[in-house]
Amino acid sequence: MLFRNRFLLLLALAALLALLSLSLQFFHLIPVSVAKNGASSKSRKRIMPDPVTEPPGMDPVYEALLYCNIPSVAERSMEGHAPHHFKLVSVHVFIRHGDRYPLYVIPKTKRPEIDCTLVADRKPYHPKLEAFIRHMSKGSGASFESPLHSLPLFPNHPLCEMGELTQTGVVQHLQNGQLLRDIYLKKHKLLPADWSPDQLYLETTGKSRTLQSGLALLYGFLPDFDWRKVYFRHQPSALFCSGSCSCPARNHYLEREQRRQYLLRLRSGPLERAYGDMARILDVPTKQLRAANPIDALLCHFCHNLSFPCARGGCIGMDHFRAIKAHQMEDERERRERKLYRGYALLGAHPLLNQTVGRLLRAAEGRREGAFALYSAHDVTLSPLLSALGLVEARFPRFAARLVLELWQDREGPGGHAVRVLYDGADVTRHTAFCQDGRGRWPTPMCPLDNLVRFVRRDMLEALGPGGGSTSYYEACHRKGL
Structure with missing residues (x-):
């Protein structure tokens, strides 16, 4: 009997390993377009590694694979986790656009042949991809701040144009949106079924890849949303500095x-x-x-x-x-x-963080607007934000990276509000610069909202000024003697 049990155990283990090997083959290999001469590009030598576990040291190829962020079946995340007596009030999501075609060409070589049209039954696949294509086709009359209305709402070129979002990039953000929907809408009821336009704040730079990434995430979050209730604001600067860009x-x-x-x-x-x-x-x-x-x-x-x-x-x-x-x-x-980049990051990220703090404070006061805010941006947007918040060990923003700020109300402490910070699904709140007390990290899973407000409106500026520090963003930007 003992021998039989061991045999069955080994047989089950072998089947599991075979299934894992097959899954890696399918999940890590992305079909590309057919070459002009009729030969499939899939016949060429593949270069994608299949790491099962993270290597013990910093491996360049493994880091590159993480950067690609190849869409997978499921992703573990810590968004929306809180003690039972906390109520979710507001969520701010900052994303990098999804996978894109290169911005540069290697001299004397052919451009990689990648098809940027969306095909519902082609890998990478998403169950909402076909419905997304249909819904985007109906959005030509949507309300977008100029010049966003002139941009296509989804990628549509048989051979990708420079910097264009790919099908992989669309699927990455459909997955992000669906993940956030399952947590924030289905579990926490962040938005009511009859949500109003003022409860949704959407902002993007003027690149098609950021607008399309934002729309893909929004569709995953709010499938078949009413176009009349959606308004994307245009941000001319990748730093989202609005009227405070001169520094x-x-x-x-x-x-x-x-x-x-x-x-x-x-x-x-x-x-x-x-x-x-x-x-x-x-x-x-x-x-x-x-x-x-x-x-x-x-x-x-x-x-x-x-x-x-x-x-x-x-x-x-x-x-x-x-x-x-x-x-x-x-x-x-x-x-x-x-730490030279730290000074740049503090000044570069301050306008956006200051705007975010203002929205969080208004949400804490009970105002309805901005329950869910989405900023569709670039790596040069997220990198300064991460550094400014003190998350210096965070990995460089991958394709479709997401940085999330959650605002919670403590129902056992009237008037008390706290924040959580998450990066690509990991809770990094206690690693932020503002989540510290005199003895080190804050002792609870969340940090008081007052900590973040004080950090943005005082500590960030004091860290930049000579002597006693700066008292305003303008003063920090125009001080002498650097």
Whole structure:
């Protein structure tokens, strides 16, 4: 009997491992368009690794795979978790757009052939994709702040245009929206069934990929929403700084940070050798290759499981990709140590955080507007926010990254409100700069709203000013002697 039980256990384990192996094959391989000569791109050599567990050290290929954020069946998240006596009042969501086509072209190579039309039965798949396409087709008369009304509401080119959202990017945010719907609407009833337009705040930059990402998340969150109740505001700046974008001190910090990056590149022998070898393969000057920002295009090949490009001198390989990605990781490590970026982040993120605090305070007073706010943005939006909040160990914003601020009311303490901060589903509240007391981290799972208000309206400015610190954002931006 004991032998039989062991045999059955081993048989079950073998079946489980076989299922896991098959799942990895299907979940990590994304079909791409058919090549012009009629041969399927799937016949080419695949480059996507299949990591089952996170490697013990910082591995460049694994980090790149996390950056791709390939849509999966389910994702664990901590959004909406709170003690039973807390009531959810307001949610602010800051997202990076989903997977996109590259912004740069590698010299003397063919553009990666990726189809940016949406096909409901093509991987990556989402059950709401076909309904999303139909709903977007009905939205031409929707209300968008100029110039958003001139942008397409979903990607629709057989060969992607530069920077265009892909089907992968749409599915990523449909998943984000559905996840948030299950938590905030079905569980916490954040919005009533007859929600009004003032309970929804939507803002995006003027790029099609951010508008389309915002619409995909919104559709996952509110399927078949009434177009008459939706209004997307346009934000001209990637920092969402509105009328507070003029800030000489912020630009000064950015210049110093860019200088640090430049000097680090000069000191990196592996990076220089990788660029030199790639330039030889492509038969172009090394300076021209650097200017083409090859990592942007290589990440597209990697995330879509396409072979790296070739030229008459050979092919770019995984070793080149690994060297460039490893340098990016080294750059992020040095950035944390040198802290020049911190000054830029505090000034760059302050206008958006200050606006957010204002909305949270109004929600705490019981006003209806802005129960759910969505800001559809870029990596250069989320990175300063993460740094300004003190989340310096956070990974660089992946495709479809989400940063969430939740406002809760403590029903056992009248008038008491608290906040939670989550990044890609992980609760990072107690790692933020404002969630500290004199002995270290705040002792409860949430932080008082007053902590965040004080941090944004006082502590962020004091951290920037010489001597006694600045008393206003204008003063911090225009101070002398930097």
